[in-house]
Amino acid sequence: MSSSDTWHYENFERAGSAIGYRITRKLDEVQSPFQKIEIFESTDWGNLMLIDGAMMLTTRDNFLYHEMMSHPALFTHAAPKNVVIIGGGDCGTLREVLKHPGVEEAVQCDIDEQVTRMAEKWFPELCERNGDARAQLLFDDGIAYMANRAPGSVDIIIVDSTDPVGPAEGLFNKAFYESCFRALKDDGILVQQSESPLVLLDLIKEMRGEMGKAGFARFQTLPFPQPCYPTGWWSCTLARKSGGFDFRDADARGKGFDTLYYSADIHRGAQTLPPFVAAALGEG
């Protein structure tokens, strides 16, 4: 802390709330063809990445999101081999996916190469598995990628996107989910980051509705803490063509790799929605 510290606030218009950080300096900035990416250094949260002014991740708390976007789905699938990440340019989700030794192919398709270049520079720990022979980093349109992917060729699709505005808007509708449905094998799982279970329940319902129109039949929303996103309480939603959400408990317990937030018991705990969320989603 020094006298030059300033506070950076992000106002969430839809939520009527804001989150801020104490900043020491701006480390980097780039205007890509798609968006403006800024990196700040903070006093307590390590580095921060903002895209078009919206907080994407901090060094300190990104493990919550990245672990919950990957491990619940991978331990729910019986034997995930082919994984596709749409978005996820910071490579944090990719890193978690590659911790699973059974994964044979992990494609990360983010439209903006500059996100990955900035992550390599300022969040190198998230990129430590980018050289893994199973990893494929594409910088391309995720909507087109899913539309062109061979039918029945994917076990898990993780939509690790920004909010449903701007470049990511097309990742939250029936047309995109239909491509995902077609690309997934019968026992495949789609995972989508699904915003705050407190203030954005309507969005979760709408998203499940679009997934349903695309053919998905079973849904599971898992809440988790995520301090750098609106309200500090976030969720991901899993969707399947059929089957349930029992996970490989013994494998999750003996996973053989470290996690900071995820565990079999945390996974089980997240499967229970608070009564007000369950009621809103018609699971009460």
Next chain:
Amino acid sequence: MSSSDTWHYENFERAGSAIGYRITRKLDEVQSPFQKIEIFESTDWGNLMLIDGAMMLTTRDNFLYHEMMSHPALFTHAAPKNVVIIGGGDCGTLREVLKHPGVEEAVQCDIDEQVTRMAEKWFPELCERNGDARAQLLFDDGIAYMANRAPGSVDIIIVDSTDPVGPAEGLFNKAFYESCFRALKDDGILVQQSESPLVLLDLIKEMRGEMGKAGFARFQTLPFPQPCYPTGWWSCTLARKSGGFDFRDADARGKGFDTLYYSADIHRGAQTLPPFVAAALGEG
């Protein structure tokens, strides 16, 4: 939303982060002998109560905190009859405690009567059980109250206090916990709000240390979401002289009163700490 809306931010110096709300107007303000209490109206969160500039509660999300400060402890105790709340002047915890039909006495001892007067005016739903014959509202020093309370006369003590600075500082040390230890029956439970499990782990450890010096032998920290507090992720810590934290599962399932966040399954889920918290607390 209108052009006169403004954003009110609260900087958390210890955490290096901030939370803000979109405000329409200030509804009320009083300077009590102890602190300044302000009430704001917000666009999305109902009314807000701030004490000396620190966010205490919002209409929209206080149920998370109040339910988790009360029901886990009350369902862990075999048959709680005598409950004492230290602080808690907004009466939200008292309301939850009185939902338990077995409770015969619920004393709320807050040093500042103005907090309760403001709650009656701006958060009347939290005060709806203040007229209950079992409720006793004292406006007095909680430290003195616990020191003078008859030994072995209390089943559950809930320390529903502000942060350990200013008037509440004396509620986080060995001397106060010794009074609580003496006042509790052998199977009694002390509950203390215990700050953020992400950024204030040191405080949780220190608090458990002080409780331990006072004689408490068993501890359980339960995390829960709480958007209006630093990081949006909060916790309470239960302490016992002996015995464990198995709770009355069947009673919690058939509780016969409504809750928005608490349920037997949420209770069970909260009993599992994320690996990084468990490791920090020596429970890994």
